[in-house]
Amino acid sequence: MSTNSFTLTDEMREQSIGVESEPVSMVIEQGHVARFAEAIGDENPAYTVGTPETGGIVAPPTFLRAMRGIRPELPFEAPFTRLLDGGSDWEYFEHVRPGDTITAVGRVEDIRERTGSIGQMLIATIKITYRNQRDAVVATQTSTSIRY
Amino acid sequence: MSEQIFFEDVREGMELPVEVRNPTPRQLVQYAGASGDFYEIHYDRNFAQSTGLKDIIIHGALKNAMLGAYVTGWAGPAGELRRLTVQYRGMDYPDEPITAKGHVSRVYQEGQSNLVDCTVWLENPEGQQTTPGTATVALPSRN
Numbered sequence: 001m002s003t004n005s006f007t008l009t010d011e012m013r014e015q016s017i018g019v020e021s022e023p024v025s026m027v028i029e030q031g032h033v034a035r036f037a038e039a040i041g042d043e044n045p046a047y048t049v050g051t052p053e054t055g056g057i058v059a060p061p062t063f064l065r066a067m068r069g070i071r072p073e074l075p076f077e078a079p080f081t082r083l084l085d086g087g088s089d090w091e092y093f094e095h096v097r098p099g100d101t102i103t104a105v106g107r108v109e110d111i112r113e114r115t116g117s118i119g120q121m122l123i124a125t126i127k128i129t130y131r132n133q134r135d136a137v138v139a140t141q142t143s144t145s146i147r148y
Numbered sequence: 149m150s151e152q153i154f155f156e157d158v159r160e161g162m163e164l165p166v167e168v169r170n171p172t173p174r175q176l177v178q179y180a181g182a183s184g185d186f187y188e189i190h191y192d193r194n195f196a197q198s199t200g201l202k203d204i205i206i207h208g209a210l211k212n213a214m215l216g217a218y219v220t221g222w223a224g225p226a227g228e229l230r231r232l233t234v235q236y237r238g239m240d241y242p243d244e245p246i247t248a249k250g251h252v253s254r255v256y257q258e259g260q261s262n263l264v265d266c267t268v269w270l271e272n273p274e275g276q277q278t279t280p281g282t283a284t285v286a287l288p289s290r291n
Binding site: 032035036038039040041042044046051052053054060061062065066068084085086087088089090091092 | 169171175178179181182183184185208209210212213214216217220221225226228229230231232233234235236281
């Protein structure tokens, strides 16, 4: 799409790495958890009625995707209009439960430039850290976003 | 739900049972509502085609969730998911079967945990791995 010649300089890269998003918070609602489990087709009772092993109702592993708008702002303008999600790497430390307040912050871990079949791309690695109301990290999600 | 699998029952190379799912446009709308991802390429065919896609496509995050459900279902009620990685390599479309497959790649102990690494993926009807991933689960011991 972009025919211009965008260059990611070392300086732009250095300025970007470490940039954090504003914190985003969400109260976890039981009905939302059940609706999410239904939408992903997962009938595990841990998400609807709870199990002895989980000690009550917990959220499915990717439920935290429902927290939107966790975007660190890049400190430069890039002439790309399209965005692709390249994938995610989730690490889990504690269950997320109805009644929890989860706060998420995204941080730019890396940014690089590449030219591939879809043309020039700006590839950012963003790590989102999700904490609960006790300030315990419940999960981290490291995602690759591709702008082109 | 499923029976419990124990750490002692798992061997490297062991295959996870194959599961076939059939996501529908209705499910994509449900997922849009539940996740808040209302990007039109997932439910508006005209819009999707205007961006060059042949049809509406399944949310990458829904495929991520399907792999999560696949692994946690296999790990059983007392299994704990520690890590899940997923890569989106290709588009998948509703109203086509999508098949989850996987195998055990490593069996090991770390600290107090009995850990199992799995290689997992979703396959389209042509047999292409559109969504490869890995998972680490902690399993209970029989002892």
